[in-house]
Amino acid sequence: MKQIKILLVDDDQDIIKAVQVILENQQYQVISANNKADGLKKAIDEKPDLFIFDVMMDAMSDGFDLSREIRQIEEFKTTPIILFTGIDDKTGVNFKSAFGNTEMLPVDAYIEKPVAPHKLIQEVEKLLAKKA
């Protein structure tokens, strides 16, 4: 069976390291990128089975923008996307008021930071099962 590939985009190297350990422990292959542009490039090159984006990287809404751009690509129309968030995130802008109705966003799941390993694994498994 082909190994499942996950693309992780986060500007914090320490988070990438930790999440990599968690997912590799579950025999997933993890590819990582540090910013939006690099993330988009790796997505096209590597064709991952699942995406994990940090909501805020260089700019406020990088995670959302990246999700929208990914969804524009035909083959990623249904690929699961998980977003890392701090619900009451940076700069004091409330999640809901900054992005409007979060249900309208092209994202499958939100995981609040700090990431709890078992929760992340659960979510990844759930989304992959749904896709299969």
Next chain:
Amino acid sequence: MDFLPKNIRYIDGAYWLVKFRWFFIVCLVAAAFCARNIFQIAIEEISFYVIAIALVFENLISLFFLRRARNNDVKNITRLVTRVINFQISTDLLFLFIIIHYSGGIENPIYIFCVFHMVISSILITRIDSIMQTALALSLLWLLAYLEYAHIIPHYNMWLSGQLKRHLYDDLPYVVQSLTIFTLASFMLVYMANHIVGLLRKQERAYRKANAMLEQHDKIKDEYILRVTHNIKGHLTIIQTNLALITEKMLGYVNPKQLEFIEGAFNRTIKLTSFVNELLKLTQTRLNDEMDIETFSLKELALNVYESSKKTADLKNISLNCHIDDSIDIITSGQTPVEEVILNLVENAIKYTPENGKVEMFVRDKKENVIIEVTDSGIGIPAADLPKLFTEFFRASNAKKIIKDGNGLGLAMVKYIAQRYGGDVTVMSKEGIGSTFTVTLPKNFSARKISRKAIDQVLKG
């Protein structure tokens, strides 16, 4: 600290005058009736009744124009209400001198009563207006004295003057001398009253300014806290995840002793994270100028909180009950903030109630408000701690003993939200018996808020 906007002060003043006049009308009728029928003083009873009726009309006209002024564009309120107050005071003066005429004219010292009008107008309206009113009062007084002296209108002998040894109204030196002194005294009085009122207003402006500055500083402090907390949270997040990798054995075997210490550190980071999150939430709510105002079912919201808290209560075998008035349903307020308030109070009640205890939540309908009440059979709050209970970071002395690491932010948040949405929170408690927290919130928040905001804007401009 809250200051009354200028136009609200005027409106209050105008209504106060109306209220006082109702009282005066009753007194006038009673006095006229008693004077004639009990003390047998020969007064023109009817004329006093006519004046009383005229005063009733004056009140009705004032009320009518006040209502119209209040419904008017906010910009015009101050001007219109000032006009009503001026109308009231001038008309009152006119009636006062008619009463003086019928009760002895210049011989009756009752004319001194017009100093009240002078003082009231100094307090309620502008300096120029109050000087005009004083001038009107004095002109009427001199006119009355002249008309009686010149026998253009009749003089009524009664009251005290009925027993006078000789008449004073046609004693020119007496009339001129006493009225001149009264005139001088009146202008001095009005000058002083205006001066004192001016000082008070100046002081109020200084307080207002200081208050605005404090608010500004408070905001800077909040922004500072937000930045610091956010920075801490960023690092904390990674520390917690990294520790979790070890405790969940994803990095391989650790010996039990090592694990024990790592778990200790991990548990502390969880507590620290939750504290940081609470602090972020409170600071963000305080900094957020835009308010969420929605129309939602309070009944549904309260029941949701009840359902989710029921599990926590069951764990401690606490009986949690929820009573909602039948008439409670849709309200306009902040949905998430109100949920936060109820959740905070109920969870707190459960937290500080020993096993097998009782927690009850009530949602009551009270005219234009809803009352949310949470009562517990918990440890209660020491009387000495009650005044500080809603202050940030404060925790009651007995609460600290039971639960070591509460953060002292929950109730501060409750109070902040309640006041922001036009309500308030109060607490009643007896140590060892239990506590009752009562939150009052207006059912229809938006309307009230906007009108107040509009008023404030006008005042600033």
